[in-house]
Amino acid sequence: MRGFAMIGPNETGFIEKDDPKIGPRDALIKPLAVAPCTSDIHTVYEDAIGPRHNLILGHEASGVVMAVGEDVKDLKVGDKVIVPAITPDWSDVASQAGFGAHSGGCLSGWKFSNIKDGVFANRFHVNDADGNLAHMPEDLDPGVACMLSDMITTGFHADELAHVEYGDTVAVIGIGPVGLMALKGAVLHGASRIFAVGSRPKSVEVAKKYGATDIIDYHKGDIADQILALTDNKGVDKVLIAGGDTEHTFDQAVRMTKPGGKVGNVAYLNGNHMIEIKAAHWGVGMSNITIDGGLTPGGRLRMEKLASLIENGRLDPSLMITHKFHGFDHIQDALELMHQKPADVIKPVVYCDDID
Ligand code: NDP
Ligand code: ZN
DSSP: OEEEEEEETTEEEEEEOOOOOOOTTOEEEEEEEEOOOHHHHHHHHSOSSOOOSSEEOOOOEEEEEEEEOTTOOSOOTTOEEEEOSOOOOTTSHHHHTTOGGGTTSTTTTOOBTTTBOOSSBSSEEESSHHHHOEEOOTTSOHHHHHHIIIIIHHHHHHHHHTTOOTTOOEEEEOOSHHHHHHHHHHHHTTOSSEEEEOOOHHHHHHHHHHTOSEEEOGGGSOHHHHHHHHTTTOOEEEEEESSSOTTTHHHHHHHTEEEEEEEEEOOOOOTTSOOOOOGGGGGGGTSOOEEEEOOOOOSHHHHHHHHHHHHTTSOOGGGGEEEEEESGGGHHHHHHHHHHOOTTOSEEEEEOTTOO
């Protein structure tokens, strides 16, 4: 197989490897479309999870089933599938406890481009295929389907972590693709006023389309100060973190949250940094503000439910796809766009029309 890999820290390129072998419950997939994630950038250029060598990148894909193991029941060769970024081992006790993303150990449900080769390859392996691969609706564009793998499910997970409810006021910190989906998730959960924190004009434009009522530019002063000023010093019910930085954002988030409120984090933090929260901002430890952080849950059921939101016109992820490439080798250009983040980029996708 041929794939686009992290050769080593700060270095990427195309490599050849032996085809993956599938076990009785696994599947072999050919990609229809793939997309790079900001997490690929953290991995290659920011030493976020430690060095990886000759590891194929990517964890966002839709594809076609090329082979299945003998125990796979619900999939056959030729089926079109949505591939979740997180592919738990569903028989693991962590999955039984409701935390499939941590099956096999903390974050170990995240296999592609972390602990095994990812989806930026002409063939890739999926574990526990019946539990992880979702049937792709026939009329769903494969590039749009890629948004389900990670961006939609992760953004919505921020809303789940913060328990967004009808009438809540919400602040969304970061309006890249993940934050935009957290924002849309808040709308679907019934949020009232929604503060969206970001600055790039394209993201701001799309945030307004998804339902932001107020835009907060972090270049124009402390975001907690700005949101407190706009809420008579009360703050918001829920804060969703999908951007910012490890060292300051949590302090700001807690400071802008009302007593009893909740902060949900899905941002991938720099593991070498400290998270610091001034005790006074957390009610000297007694404000009943909860902070939760999670890797998105994965798996088939979640993908199929989220796909039904698109199918039924409740969610249009295409608003955040700013760049479309045709031809697998453009994955290099797409990853570079995510690395450089020019002002007009939210999310690129690569259609793998040339893979057979
Ligand atoms: P982007 O880089 O596209 O977006 C980041 C956002 O944060 C931008 O809107 C940016 O604003 C904003 N921002 C930057 N600096 C600050 C600051 N100091 N204060 C406030 N806001 C700031 O990221 P993605 O949307 O692609 O991903 C978001 C995070 O989610 C990443 O850390 C990613 O690795 C992580 N992730 C986590 C997953 C999980 O399962 N938990 C899965 C997938 C991704 P501007 O408009 O100026 O650019
Ligand atoms: Zn990701």
